[in-house]
Amino acid sequence: MKFIEIKHCYKLYRDGVAAISDLSLFIDKGEFVFITGETACGKSTLVKMLYREEKPTKGTVIVGGINVAKVPNSKVYKLRRKLGIVFQDFKLLPKLTVYENVAFGLSNAGVANSIIRQKVRLALERVGLKGKEKSFPKNLSGGEQQRVCIARAIVNEPKLLICDEPTGNLDPKTSKEIVKVINKINKEMKTTVVMVTHDKEIVNSMRKRVVTLSNGVIVDDTQKGSYVADEID
Amino acid sequence: MKLIRIFFRNVANAFKSIVRNFSLSSASLICTTITLLVVAIAIIVAGNINNFTRNLSNSLTMIVFVDSGATAEEIAQVKQGIESIKDVKADEIIYKDKKTLKEETLENAEKGSTIYTIVSTWDDNDNPLEPEFIVSVKTANKMEKTADTITSLNKVKSVKYSEKVLEKMIPLVEIVEKVSICIIVGLIIVIVFLIGNTIKLTIYSRSEEIEIMRLVGTSNNVIRLPFVIEGTILGILGSLVPIAMTIWGYTICYDKLGGIFFAPAIKMVEPMPFTIYASLILVAIGAIVGMLGSYTAVRRYLKV
Ligand SMILES: Nc1ncnc2c1ncn2[C@@H]1O[C@H](COP(=O)(O)OP(=O)(O)OP(=O)(O)O)[C@@H](O)[C@H]1O
Ligand SMILES: [Mg+2]
Numbered sequence: 001m002k003f004i005e006i007k008h009c010y011k012l013y014r015d016g017v018a019a020i021s022d023l024s025l026f027i028d029k030g031e032f033v034f035i036t037g038e039t040a041c042g043k044s045t046l047v048k049m050l051y052r053e054e055k056p057t058k059g060t061v062i063v064g065g066i067n068v069a070k071v072p073n074s075k076v077y078k079l080r081r082k083l084g085i086v087f088q089d090f091k092l093l094p095k096l097t098v099y100e101n102v103a104f105g106l107s108n109a110g111v112a113n114s115i116i117r118q119k120v121r122l123a124l125e126r127v128g129l130k131g132k133e134k135s136f137p138k139n140l141s142g143g144e145q146q147r148v149c150i151a152r153a154i155v156n157e158p159k160l161l162i163c164d165e166p167t168g169n170l171d172p173k174t175s176k177e178i179v180k181v182i183n184k185i186n187k188e189m190k191t192t193v194v195m196v197t198h199d200k201e202i203v204n205s206m207r208k209r210v211v212t213l214s215n216g217v218i219v220d221d222t223q224k225g226s227y228v229a230d231e232i233d
Numbered sequence: 234m235k236l237i238r239i240f241f242r243n244v245a246n247a248f249k250s251i252v253r254n255f256s257l258s259s260a261s262l263i264c265t266t267i268t269l270l271v272v273a274i275a276i277i278v279a280g281n282i283n284n285f286t287r288n289l290s291n292s293l294t295m296i297v298f299v300d301s302g303a304t305a306e307e308i309a310q311v312k313q314g315i316e317s318i319k320d321v322k323a324d325e326i327i328y329k330d331k332k333t334l335k336e337e338t339l340e341n342a343e344k345g346s347t348i349y350t351i352v353s354t355w356d357d358n359d360n361p362l363e364p365e366f367i368v369s370v371k372t373a374n375k376m377e378k379t380a381d382t383i384t385s386l387n388k389v390k391s392v393k394y395s396e397k398v399l400e401k402m403i404p405l406v407e408i409v410e411k412v413s414i415c416i417i418v419g420l421i422i423v424i425v426f427l428i429g430n431t432i433k434l435t436i437y438s439r440s441e442e443i444e445i446m447r448l449v450g451t452s453n454n455v456i457r458l459p460f461v462i463e464g465t466i467l468g469i470l471g472s473l474v475p476i477a478m479t480i481w482g483y484t485i486c487y488d489k490l491g492g493i494f495f496a497p498a499i500k501m502v503e504p505m506p507f508t509i510y511a512s513l514i515l516v517a518i519g520a521i522v523g524m525l526g527s528y529t530a531v532r533r534y535l536k537v
Contacts, residue, residue: 074453080447080448105451108242109239110236110238
């Protein structure tokens, strides 16, 4: 059994948009996978089904042995604790410090302060933000803010890190640094990474598995691939 | 341990949120305070009315005069007849014969007065006083019917009861009591909406925070907790002024009026412990209603 198993999935939104059609995708433990494709092809929808923000209309989605589609609303939080999620728009709480932002999930889960302190310190070290604990997000650069988000995503040492266009708001140089951080986490923590991006340069520089979507179906899936989304009609 | 930690982290946050959303919180606080003030007045009115009707029902009596020539056997029959009436408190019937009545009259009269001299000359045979039964009844509304039934008994001359006015008042008083209970219930619903709406707005202003909470794996109960705590705190804070007004205000009114409301027959409930009970009811209403209002508000806004 693979770590992620998406089998014959469909996602129809309420207004009749078919975002995903009969999509099957298998990802091994510890893999680093890019999901690419032109805008509105269903990339975000695909990863939303992994963290149970959306339920597939049809088909199964299994993550780490859990049938995600069958998780009831009231239990979604248990799944989320095993995942790390990073977005283009950071989603940091402006009134909390870097430390508090990273600690947020653990704190809400009632974890003891001493354990929170250890875990947050380790996570901030991993993303290279040591010493920024007391800063507020608004005083950080875009790249630093995204590092805080990554730290928050990995603080619980998840098996899966989902990134939906994490470099979408960053300049090329910063983007490269962020991808380096994500790559390091994949290598050092053996975390499976699923990263949505349409940054050609990044995809081509990494030589990882590339899954290309078009209109809700996989049109290309290549190991050590390159960015081909703009070549597909 | 884990739950206690989560709880205390959230109580602190709830206070922060109330302060942070000061204008909103104070608006709903003022509304809750005013509403609970009216509830407090309604509770005091209802409590006093309840007390009044209970006292009244306890003192509903009538006097049955028996023909002065009635024999002992006939008197016993009258007693039996009265006892068999449903609305009569059978074991509270008091009988006073001619002799007792004569002695009572003499006791009440001044020695040497005309009445005293005349009454004292009566002996058992020419004592014109009519033996009487003092009868307690259960319901005021039925007094007239009960009196009629007793009058129809053999050897009963007449039935006297003075509570005619009170008897008319009781249904009115009961309506007032029911109305005040309706007002209390209505106002409670109003507070549910008031606090619910405040919480809805704080939820709205914190929708990003809720989204992030869901993202990092915070359980629905923990997401709900700060809002429910906030609602409860708002409810309790809103009950403070009404409680103070109840305790001080009612005690002052009671002292000023001398414990009597307009007519001597209408005694007010003593302020202690009555106002304490009323305060407990107020704070309970505030807390429960605040909790309920926020709980339903959060329920609608969260995917739970
Ligand atoms: N909640 C929703 N309700 C209705 N339609 C939606 C919803 N979310 C997405 N869609 C539609 O589903 C399709 C796929 O959207 P999705 O966000 O998955 O695309 P994407 O590949 O992530 O695009 P982008 O590169 O612009 O982020 C689009 O046509 C979009 O309009
Ligand atoms: Mg997207």
